[in-house]
Amino acid sequence: MTDLPPHHPAPDDVPLSVNQEAMWVGWRIDPAAATHVLPVACAVTGDLVMPRLRRAVAALGARHPMLRGRVVTGTTGARLTWRDAPPIPVTEHAVTAPREEALLAAAHRTPFDLDHGPLARVQVLRGPTYTLLLCVVHHLVFDGTSVVPFLLDLQRAYAGGELGPAADPAPLEAAALRGRALSDGPEGDDHRAFWRELLAEPMGRQTLPRGRPADGAFRSRSLGIDPELEARLRDLARQVGVSYFTVMFAAHVLLLRHHTGHDDPVVAAPHHGRSGPDPTHHVGYFVNVLPYRPRPGGAQTHREYLRHFHGHVRQVLTHHALPLPALLRAASLTGPEAHERTHETVFQYWNTTVDDRLDVRDVELSAPEGTCRLEVIDMLDVADYALTVMLREDRAGSTMVWKDPDGRFGDETLRCLSEDYLAVLRDMVERPDGRVADSAVRMSPSLARTEPAPRAGPAPLPERGPEVDPRLMHAIAEVWKEVLGLPSVAATDSFFALGGHSLLATTLVDRIARRLNVDLAPADLFGNPRLRDLTGVVERRTAGRSARHTAPAHRTGPVPASPFQQGLWLAQRMDPEHARYHIPLSWAVDGPLDAQSLRAALTALVARHEILRSGFVERDGVPHLEVLPPWTPDLDEVDLRDTGEAEFDRAVAAWGESAAGTFSLVDGRLLRAALHTGPGGRRTLSLCVHHLVLDGGSVPLLLRELRKCHRAATGSASPLPAPRRQYGDLLAFRAANGSGDAEFWRRRLDGAPSTLDLRPPRQPAPHGLFTPALPTDVTTALASVRAGYQVSDFMIVVCAVAVALHRQTGLDDLTLGFPVANGRPPAFRDVLGPSMNTLLLRTRCTPRTTVAELLQQVRDEIIAGMAHQDVPFEHVVRLMRPPRRPGRTPYLDVLVNSVDRSGWSMDLGTARLTPRAIGDRADGDSKVPLTVTTTTTDDGSLRVSLAYRGDQVDRAAATDLTDQVTALLSGKLPAALEDPVHERPTTRSEVTG
Numbered sequence: 001m002t003d004l005p006p007h008h009p010a011p012d013d014v015p016l017s018v019n020q021e022a023m024w025v026g027w028r029i030d031p032a033a034a035t036h037v038l039p040v041a042c043a044v045t046g047d048l049v050m051p052r053l054r055r056a057v058a059a060l061g062a063r064h065p066m067l068r069g070r071v072v073t074g075t076t077g078a079r080l081t082w083r084d085a086p087p088i089p090v091t092e093h094a095v096t097a098p099r100e101e102a103l104l105a106a107a108h109r110t111p112f113d114l115d116h117g118p119l120a121r122v123q124v125l126r127g128p129t130y131t132l133l134l135c136v137v138h139h140l141v142f143d144g145t146s147v148v149p150f151l152l153d154l155q156r157a158y159a160g161g162e163l164g165p166a167a168d169p170a171p172l173e174a175a176a177l178r179g180r181a182l183s184d185g186p187e188g189d190d191h192r193a194f195w196r197e198l199l200a201e202p203m204g205r206q207t208l209p210r211g212r213p214a215d216g217a218f219r220s221r222s223l224g225i226d227p228e229l230e231a232r233l234r235d236l237a238r239q240v241g242v243s244y245f246t247v248m249f250a251a252h253v254l255l256l257r258h259h260t261g262h263d264d265p266v267v268a269a270p271h272h273g274r275s276g277p278d279p280t281h282h283v284g285y286f287v288n289v290l291p292y293r294p295r296p297g298g299a300q301t302h303r304e305y306l307r308h309f310h311g312h313v314r315q316v317l318t319h320h321a322l323p324l325p326a327l328l329r330a331a332s333l334t335g336p337e338a339h340e341r342t343h344e345t346v347f348q349y350w351n352t353t354v355d356d357r358l359d360v361r362d363v364e365l366s367a368p369e370g371t372c373r374l375e376v377i378d379m380l381d382v383a384d385y386a387l388t389v390m391l392r393e394d395r396a397g398s399t400m401v402w403k404d405p406d407g408r409f410g411d412e413t414l415r416c417l418s419e420d421y422l423a424v425l426r427d428m429v430e431r432p433d434g435r436v437a438d439s440a441v442r443m444s445p446s447l448a449r450t451e452p453a454p455r456a457g458p459a460p461l462p463e464r465g466p467e468v469d470p471r472l473m474h475a476i477a478e479v480w481k482e483v484l485g486l487p488s489v490a491a492t493d494s495f496f497a498l499g500g501h502s503l504l505a506t507t508l509v510d511r512i513a514r515r516l517n518v519d520l521a522p523a524d525l526f527g528n529p530r531l532r533d534l535t536g537v538v539e540r541r542t543a544g545r546s547a548r549h550t551a552p553a554h555r556t557g558p559v560p561a562s563p564f565q566q567g568l569w570l571a572q573r574m575d576p577e578h579a580r581y582h583i584p585l586s587w588a589v590d591g592p593l594d595a596q597s598l599r600a601a602l603t604a605l606v607a608r609h610e611i612l613r614s615g616f617v618e619r620d621g622v623p624h625l626e627v628l629p630p631w632t633p634d635l636d637e638v639d640l641r642d643t644g645e646a647e648f649d650r651a652v653a654a655w656g657e658s659a660a661g662t663f664s665l666v667d668g669r670l671l672r673a674a675l676h677t678g679p680g681g682r683r684t685l686s687l688c689v690h691h692l693v694l695d696g697g698s699v700p701l702l703l704r705e706l707r708k709c710h711r712a713a714t715g716s717a718s719p720l721p722a723p724r725r726q727y728g729d730l731l732a733f734r735a736a737n738g739s740g741d742a743e744f745w746r747r748r749l750d751g752a753p754s755t756l757d758l759r760p761p762r763q764p765a766p767h768g769l770f771t772p773a774l775p776t777d778v779t780t781a782l783a784s785v786r787a788g789y790q791v792s793d794f795m796i797v798v799c800a801v802a803v804a805l806h807r808q809t810g811l812d813d814l815t816l817g818f819p820v821a822n823g824r825p826p827a828f829r830d831v832l833g834p835s836m837n838t839l840l841l842r843t844r845c846t847p848r849t850t851v852a853e854l855l856q857q858v859r860d861e862i863i864a865g866m867a868h869q870d871v872p873f874e875h876v877v878r879l880m881r882p883p884r885r886p887g888r889t890p891y892l893d894v895l896v897n898s899v900d901r902s903g904w905s906m907d908l909g910t911a912r913l914t915p916r917a918i919g920d921r922a923d924g925d926s927k928v929p930l931t932v933t934t935t936t937t938d939d940g941s942l943r944v945s946l947a948y949r950g951d952q953v954d955r956a957a958a959t960d961l962t963d964q965v966t967a968l969l970s971g972k973l974p975a976a977l978e979d980p981v982h983e984r985p986t987t988r989s990e991v992t993g
Helices: 018-029 050-063 099-108 144-158 170-184 186-198 227-240 244-260 302-318 324-330 336-342 411-430 436-442 470-484 502-516 522-527 531-543 563-574 595-608 645-660 696-714 727-736 742-749 783-789 793-809 851-867 873-880 955-976
Strands: 013-015 037-046 070-074 077-081 090-094 120-126 131-138 219-224 267-271 288-292 345-351 363-367 370-379 387-394 397-404 582-590 614-619 622-627 635-639 671-677 683-690 768-770 813-821 836-844 894-900 906-908 911-916 930-936 942-948
Touching: 013 170, 018 077, 018 170, 018 324, 037 099, 037 144, 050 090, 050 120, 050 144, 099 120, 099 131, 144 345, 144 363, 144 370, 170 186, 170 324, 170 851, 186 302, 186 324, 219 411, 227 244, 227 302, 227 397, 227 411, 244 267, 244 302, 244 345, 244 387, 244 411, 244 436, 288 302, 288 324, 302 411, 397 411, 411 436, 470 502, 470 531, 502 522, 502 531, 522 531, 563 622, 563 873, 582 645, 595 635, 595 671, 595 696, 622 727, 635 645, 645 671, 645 683, 696 813, 696 906, 742 836, 742 851, 742 873, 768 955, 783 793, 783 851, 783 955, 793 813, 793 836, 793 851, 793 894, 793 930, 793 955, 836 851, 836 873, 930 955, 942 955
Parallel strands: 090 120, 267 345, 345 387, 635 671, 813 894, 894 930
Antiparallel strands: 013 077, 037 131, 037 370, 070 077, 120 131, 219 397, 267 288, 363 370, 387 397, 582 683, 582 911, 614 622, 671 683, 768 942, 813 836, 906 911, 930 942
């Protein structure tokens, strides 16, 4: 596997989708397998001019560069890249074998190398009485729907026409990221619940008979559907109110019900997975295979069964977006045994009549030298299923193709199945009101061979191999079971075959690294996906571990601050009076909390984490972190029992502002604490921490560490070992490993405006803050939008802000920012300190763009940005060199911030701490002209505030934006989804003009 150079920009790649990653992992385990190869075979009539064909294929490779790609791995996981890719090879061969034999030999003889590419090849086979054009493409970059646009481009390029620039990979990237989000995020909860329920009950081994050992020889049998029978089937479909495909698919299920002897067959079928105005015009891999479990009843009539089947298909397609590995994992159908039960047969549907631009039976290739014609004669693909059945529709009618990829069934079984399938179809049209069970008399005797469903039993122990320590393998197996949610794993199991993927891989590696105190990276798992092999890697790492891996790193000199810290340091240096970057935190204290123990815990916390005792000193104009000796933070004890509730809250907020004023960046004492006792004796714990040493994403870790230190200070836990790594080590690691794919941001922001036309005040005014009251059931009211568009509440808020901005400014193109906490390598997960970065989101709309389309655009942009979050915002600005305005940060006239306080509660001794939001900080929240903040609380409720700078934004404009955002979030969004973005409603504070 080739790794991307850590500093090399990657303008020509996309992440692998969950399904693509599963294919890639399967290839790594068995590189010689013919699975997932799509050969498109065409019979040639006339003279095929080779120079023209070679030029046409070169043009195809330029237009669809992913066909020339290869798979690489890097810090962001497995990706498909076509940078510096070779051309698609075109070869010509003289053959003497019969046509079908020569075709099969050429189609599957040479496996693809996914590490080096290319992933397509074109062969011309010239036999004694025939000429064949064979286009072989790996499924990783091609699916059945790609065939027609591929042939159309071949036709145009062969005639000398221009194909245009390289196709935009954005749809591929968006599809991959959307599938990844559904697989791992809360967006996929509804889908996972559906599949878990559908596939929950045990299923028997639904095998068709294997009357012979598999000989590895591809076999197929084609059977045309009589036009009269086809017409009657279409009439039946219209009468029942279902599609022709539904009738054909339902008949296949009845066939399997008879020949497997199983009343509850599970049958797979692909879904094209495409969206947009021209879903059939893309070349690439978008498909997802879905399992169907219609549970046909023998007492149903054919008509009743078809309606029942239609309803089941609609249910399944509603949940089509969850990738197959994720849905099988949700249903606990992972591992080799489950694979046999779910991958027996797949029913494919290839309908070329939906695109009237091309007749696959008659593709004309014209050129001055002469004209030839192509007829697509077969799709010789090898799916990851025991038996593949394809319904092919073209202008000549319908054809059923039965494929036995490795010869395990044999010609006689294929003949029996194909003829009995015709019998089922005839029975459907002749007896639409006859019982389903009675179809059996029209078929040959059942070939059934079933086995009972597996019984629950004790979890088998991991297989022991002499080459690794069985105790170590058992410990690692326990982590596998936790992460994958499985009762057992075996030594030869592959993590990815069991349903794992790159994001779960990060979790797995992180947990193994923590528990076994070993350096491990996701790349180690990608290269060694089997349990025994990964155990060997851990064993070697453990044996060769040096002292520096077990002892805490201790830096003897200052290290440069992160780009985020440098920006804060510079802003505060330039305006020390107003530019305050501190984080006020408050918790309601329920139960006794001893001040002396708390002070001791805070002292231990500072001693454990160097970032809390680091001064920021200037070296050659750049701030550096200098680690200083441990110190004891101030803990103010303030008695406010005689105040009222409102006065108490104001006093707590004022304490935070006062505490921030005492911070000195040089002396490294950037943390203060207080215990306030208020009316009725209730107490509040407050911390004031400088943003240079903490961010919102680090608060849960800060609390966990404070709890550990409190337990040690009170004697309820043993003394804590020193941390293995410190914040300075994280900065050094990031400096040594580069800053990600900056070229992605160059492409995303090319031509984007760096400032917005926000209406300024006539004269500077005080900063302001709006905290509109949203309905208490706002998250419930938005549930249909979240489910229908697979978006989060934050994405909905960002969309509402973007809609309001487009409407108020009249701009078709705008940018806004949102802060994120950068992901960390597993070895640095317990290192305290800020990891903030600001990502940019660009939204564009035409006069016809709807709110729903903008919501989808926001979703895709956020997901794509999160995948490239390693590039510091400051580097992006330097890369783009946009025009600047005094007092403004380019691209950041608007910032949308998300604060999740759902993990901010904890027990400290016998006291329960619950986060409190105290005080409105218009000054603190107004570092940019407009800041929108969303907050998720412990009970899941959503709050939104809008802060604005009174010297840069007119109050009426800020009020109008708040009104528009509030209106959309308060229940109007579902009804406004089909409204054009630029058709804005009039609000009470209309400010255009």
